[in-house]
Amino acid sequence: MPAENAPPPDLLEFLSCELIECGRDFHRRGWSLGTSSNYSAVIGREPLTLLMTGSGFDKGRLQPEQFVVVDEEARSLNAASSKPSAEALLHTVLAKHGAGAVLHTHSVAATVLSEHFLKDGGLRIAGYEMLKGLAGIATHKSEAWIEIYPNTQDIAALATVIDARLQDPANPLRHGFLMAGHGLYTWGEDIAAARRQIEVLEFLFEVVTQKRLLFGSF
Amino acid sequence: MPAENAPPPDLLEFLSCELIECGRDFHRRGWSLGTSSNYSAVIGREPLTLLMTGSGFDKGRLQPEQFVVVDEEARSLNAASSKPSAEALLHTVLAKHGAGAVLHTHSVAATVLSEHFLKDGGLRIAGYEMLKGLAGIATHKSEAWIEIYPNTQDIAALATVIDARLQDPANPLRHGFLMAGHGLYTWGEDIAAARRQIEVLEFLFEVVTQKRLLFGSF
Amino acid sequence: MPAENAPPPDLLEFLSCELIECGRDFHRRGWSLGTSSNYSAVIGREPLTLLMTGSGFDKGRLQPEQFVVVDEEARSLNAASSKPSAEALLHTVLAKHGAGAVLHTHSVAATVLSEHFLKDGGLRIAGYEMLKGLAGIATHKSEAWIEIYPNTQDIAALATVIDARLQDPANPLRHGFLMAGHGLYTWGEDIAAARRQIEVLEFLFEVVTQKRLLFGSF
Amino acid sequence: MPAENAPPPDLLEFLSCELIECGRDFHRRGWSLGTSSNYSAVIGREPLTLLMTGSGFDKGRLQPEQFVVVDEEARSLNAASSKPSAEALLHTVLAKHGAGAVLHTHSVAATVLSEHFLKDGGLRIAGYEMLKGLAGIATHKSEAWIEIYPNTQDIAALATVIDARLQDPANPLRHGFLMAGHGLYTWGEDIAAARRQIEVLEFLFEVVTQKRLLFGSF
Numbered sequence: 001m002p003a004e005n006a007p008p009p010d011l012l013e014f015l016s017c018e019l020i021e022c023g024r025d026f027h028r029r030g031w032s033l034g035t036s037s038n039y040s041a042v043i044g045r046e047p048l049t050l051l052m053t054g055s056g057f058d059k060g061r062l063q064p065e066q067f068v069v070v071d072e073e074a075r076s077l078n079a080a081s082s083k084p085s086a087e088a089l090l091h092t093v094l095a096k097h098g099a100g101a102v103l104h105t106h107s108v109a110a111t112v113l114s115e116h117f118l119k120d121g122g123l124r125i126a127g128y129e130m131l132k133g134l135a136g137i138a139t140h141k142s143e144a145w146i147e148i149y150p151n152t153q154d155i156a157a158l159a160t161v162i163d164a165r166l167q168d169p170a171n172p173l174r175h176g177f178l179m180a181g182h183g184l185y186t187w188g189e190d191i192a193a194a195r196r197q198i199e200v201l202e203f204l205f206e207v208v209t210q211k212r213l214l215f216g217s218f
Numbered sequence: 219m220p221a222e223n224a225p226p227p228d229l230l231e232f233l234s235c236e237l238i239e240c241g242r243d244f245h246r247r248g249w250s251l252g253t254s255s256n257y258s259a260v261i262g263r264e265p266l267t268l269l270m271t272g273s274g275f276d277k278g279r280l281q282p283e284q285f286v287v288v289d290e291e292a293r294s295l296n297a298a299s300s301k302p303s304a305e306a307l308l309h310t311v312l313a314k315h316g317a318g319a320v321l322h323t324h325s326v327a328a329t330v331l332s333e334h335f336l337k338d339g340g341l342r343i344a345g346y347e348m349l350k351g352l353a354g355i356a357t358h359k360s361e362a363w364i365e366i367y368p369n370t371q372d373i374a375a376l377a378t379v380i381d382a383r384l385q386d387p388a389n390p391l392r393h394g395f396l397m398a399g400h401g402l403y404t405w406g407e408d409i410a411a412a413r414r415q416i417e418v419l420e421f422l423f424e425v426v427t428q429k430r431l432l433f434g435s436f
Numbered sequence: 437m438p439a440e441n442a443p444p445p446d447l448l449e450f451l452s453c454e455l456i457e458c459g460r461d462f463h464r465r466g467w468s469l470g471t472s473s474n475y476s477a478v479i480g481r482e483p484l485t486l487l488m489t490g491s492g493f494d495k496g497r498l499q500p501e502q503f504v505v506v507d508e509e510a511r512s513l514n515a516a517s518s519k520p521s522a523e524a525l526l527h528t529v530l531a532k533h534g535a536g537a538v539l540h541t542h543s544v545a546a547t548v549l550s551e552h553f554l555k556d557g558g559l560r561i562a563g564y565e566m567l568k569g570l571a572g573i574a575t576h577k578s579e580a581w582i583e584i585y586p587n588t589q590d591i592a593a594l595a596t597v598i599d600a601r602l603q604d605p606a607n608p609l610r611h612g613f614l615m616a617g618h619g620l621y622t623w624g625e626d627i628a629a630a631r632r633q634i635e636v637l638e639f640l641f642e643v644v645t646q647k648r649l650l651f652g653s654f
Numbered sequence: 655m656p657a658e659n660a661p662p663p664d665l666l667e668f669l670s671c672e673l674i675e676c677g678r679d680f681h682r683r684g685w686s687l688g689t690s691s692n693y694s695a696v697i698g699r700e701p702l703t704l705l706m707t708g709s710g711f712d713k714g715r716l717q718p719e720q721f722v723v724v725d726e727e728a729r730s731l732n733a734a735s736s737k738p739s740a741e742a743l744l745h746t747v748l749a750k751h752g753a754g755a756v757l758h759t760h761s762v763a764a765t766v767l768s769e770h771f772l773k774d775g776g777l778r779i780a781g782y783e784m785l786k787g788l789a790g791i792a793t794h795k796s797e798a799w800i801e802i803y804p805n806t807q808d809i810a811a812l813a814t815v816i817d818a819r820l821q822d823p824a825n826p827l828r829h830g831f832l833m834a835g836h837g838l839y840t841w842g843e844d845i846a847a848a849r850r851q852i853e854v855l856e857f858l859f860e861v862v863t864q865k866r867l868l869f870g871s872f
Contacts, residue, residue, distance in 0.1 A: 025278070029248075030683075030857070030860075033784075033853035033854065033856070033857045034784060034787035034850050034851075034853035034854035034857060035787060035850050035853075036783075036784060036787060036854075058846065058849070058850070060679070106783065106784055106857070108857065108860045108861050108864050109864070111782060111783075111784070111861050112861055112864045112865050112868060115781075115782075115865070116865075116868070116869060127333075127399055128329060128333075128399045128400070129254075129324065129329075129369055129397070129399055129400035129401065130251075130252060130254060130324055130329070133251075133252035133253060133254060139371055140369050140371075140399065140400065151783055151794050153793055153794075179783070181781055181782045181783055181794065182782070182783035182794065183783065192276065195276070196252050196253050196276070197252075199251035199252040199253075200251065200252035200254075202251075203248070203251045203252060203324075203326065206248075206326045207326050207329050207330055209864070209868065210326050210327070210330045210427070211330050211333070211334075212868055213431060213867060213868065214330060214334070214427065214430055214431065215334060243496070247466075345551075345617055346547060346551075346617045346618070347472075347542065347547075347587055347615070347617055347618035347619065348469075348470060348472060348542055348547070351470035351471060351472060357589055358587050358589075358617065358618065410494065413494070414470050414471050414494070415470075417469035417470040417471075418469065418470035418472075420469070421466070421469045421470060421542070421544065424466075424544045425544050425547050425548055428544050428545070428548045428645070429548050429551070429552075431649060432548060432552070432645065432648055432649065433552060461714070465684075563769070563835055564765060564769075564835045564836070565690075565760065565765075565805055565833070565835055565836035565837065566687075566688060566690060566760055566765070569688035569689060569690060575807055576805050576807075576835065576836065628712065631712070632688050632689050632712070633688075635687035635688035635689075636687065636688035636690075638687070639684070639687045639688060639760070639762065642684075642762045643762050643765050643766055646762050646763070646766045646863070647766050647769070647770075649867060650766060650770070650863065650866055650867065651770060
């Protein structure tokens with residue numbers, strides 16, 4: 001990154017602290033075990049740069065030097081630093097369309113539900129108060145449709161699909177999406193908003209799971 | 219609030235510390251995820267004032283400045299402060315009838331059980347030792363009837379219902395109540411007592427859930 | 437307590453620190469919610485004195501002054517102190533027969549299993565490696581029979597039954613016992629040993645629960 | 655150990671700190687309760703020496719002095735120190751074949767699944783993204799076969815079997831193995847890698863458990 005565009009050190013420190021704290025909490029909850037998951041936050045928009053977790057680190061105890069700065073094509077701007085995650089392109093496409101932070105996690109509930117409901121293309125969740133925690137939902141008499149995509153090694157192709165879905169004028173992708181047998185992507189205007197989204201969605205995945213176990217239906 | 223009625227700073231600090239600690243624990247347990255939940259404690263009674271969590275904050279790391287002081291009509295007394303929760307009227311009606319603290323949480327068990335048992339108007343829990351942790355219960359040969367109300371956006375109307383139920387001479391509302399698909403309200407003479415109530419009720423919700431999963435009946 | 441028999445302050449501090457740490461961990465795990473549970477440790481044996489949690493305190497953040505010292509009849513020896521638990525007599529009878537520490541907890545699994553298996557008088561657990569964590573078991577080709585007693589308000593009567601069962605020459609009570617719909621009592625030669633027992637038993641309760649949920653049998 | 659071969663104190667301190675931290679986390683998660691489990695890390699290879707948890711300690715709060723140094727025959731090299739675990743020979747056989755760290759845990763899921771699937775000789779897990787966290791797996795279109803052995807008191811005999819399986823040219827033992835009704839052994843090139851393996855495998859055990867509970871099949 002050219003020196004004249006360097007982000008203020010305070011901003012980088014703030015963003016990495018917040019993402020480290022996300023990792024600590026998500027690892028404790030079992031949403032980011034085994035070095036899985038990746039998190040990012042927008043540093044600046046002209047040009048677009050993101051701070052992102054490097055590949056292969058324990059999310060329960062991230063260190064500041066385990067982050068990378070990437071450009072809008074998900075290329076690392078730190079010559080000697082850790083490698084960005086293979087899934088970095090999903091982060092940058094979400095950031096281009098307005099996300100200030102993107103959180104990707106691997107919970108048991110997201111893994112099992114996404115595998116099962118892939119055949120339906122998504123999971124419908126309706127009627128719960130907690131839905132009001134999702135951006136743009138103001139009443140519990142709402143429903144969220146969480147789209148599910150097949151898991152893939154071809155992240156560039158999936159990023160193109162997500163890019164189109166985000167711009168769909170009739171019915172844009174909202175709230176987050178699942179990759180089948182893999183996990184959840186969600187986002188918000190900043191890290192706190194993205195964290196709220198992920199807590200709401202994981203809570204709702206637990207609710208539909210528990211309802212099915214108790215009463216036999218979703 | 220007129221300066222001559224200002225509560226002692228030590229009291230405000232004590233109450234906010236205790237509610238911050240509630241938030242930390244309830245968030246960790248998954249009872250207050252996604253900025254859900256609200257908590258309050260009575261500061262004084264002549265006139266009635268409550269310290270209450272502001273709307274939209276992460277309950278896992280509340281800050282002292284994220285609380286508001288409200289009067290008995292749930293109006294904020296801090297000119298420039300955060301907005302009280304939309305549900306503040308439920309807190310003040312409970313405080314008027316003697317509660318010293320009110321805790322409202324959103325657990326998975328409370329969400330699923332309240333949705334299912336709304337048709338019965340409540341959930342009966344009987345015969346467990348843990349019932350003795352509820353105010354006014356002295357033997358395990360007791361039962362608690364936890365009333366369930368439909369979820370609503372019209373909090374003022376629900377507050378009127380709760381107000382009447384608390385004063386019902388034959389069978390007053392006790393222990394707490396559920397809003398269907400939403401969560402639990404409970405209260406006590408102080409924060410410690412309300413916390414005891416919520417821990418007991420959430421424990422009992424887990425017990426009836428587990429019993430049903432294992433043995434097919436409630 | 438007469439001054440000449442006063443236990444060394446270091447011992448009291450050590451025992452209360454260890455029991456405070458038990459409470460912190462058990463509360464976190466959901467085994468001691470809502471001010472339930474009580475814990476004790478033997479201070480001295482001539483005469484028998486125990487340090488025991490007072491009645492009604494939050495076990496997640498016990499304070500040193502929330503303990504009481506009791507004699508072998510479970511009478512408080514601290515004139516002005518907190519009241520011993522109603523169940524103190526169960527602690528003293530176990531201590532008389534050799535326990536150096538007694539831990540009583542209220543977990544969801546213990547509550548549900550003890551209610552269900554009361555009709556059989558106990559719960560048989562066999563064939564698991566973790567059984568070797570119980571005092572006196574040296575191979576996984578073992579079984580533990582955890583006796584279950586009806587819950588009661590008459591602790592003195594139950595203490596008499598337990599006293600007799602501990603001295604049964606043919607088949608003495610071992611490992612711990614459950615009170616139906618209430619919780620677990622277990623003990624060890626010291627606090628660490630009692631804690632090992634409780635962790636092993638709660639683990640095994642989770643194992644039989646999970647086995648039943650997955651495969652339909654105990 | 656002869657003084658001329660003594661490992662640098664910094665290395666021993668680093669390894670014990672890392673294993674203490676493993677214990678703290680695994681105990682919290684319920685994978686190492688009741689003093690169960692044992693962990694080791696290679697100190698040096700000429701001759702082979704391992705730092706290993708001593709027998710019978712609380713894994714939630716291991717102390718540096720609760721480790722032993724053993725040779726390739728699992729004999730303690732510290733005259734006056736704690737006893738190595740009875741299962742130390744399984745650690746040394748894994749270390750001889752390249753493991754830099756070995757982690758053995760006792761989770762509820764591993765206990766129940768290993769008891770049930772012993773009849774099949776192993777547990778097949780296929781199609782999940784999290785599989786990519788296992789050493790040598792690069793795509794989710796993979797499967798892991800986790801072998802299950804009968805539980806035994808004859809660790810020397812099992813160590814011989816494992817030794818042969820690790821050297822099987824056609825189909826060597828990989829990832830980890832289960833002992834029925836007992837727990838999981840896994841390993842990696844260092845402690846961080848072994849920890850990644852254990853988190854991945856325990857996560858996958860939870861996934862297959864949850865899938866079976868929700869949908870009736872594995």
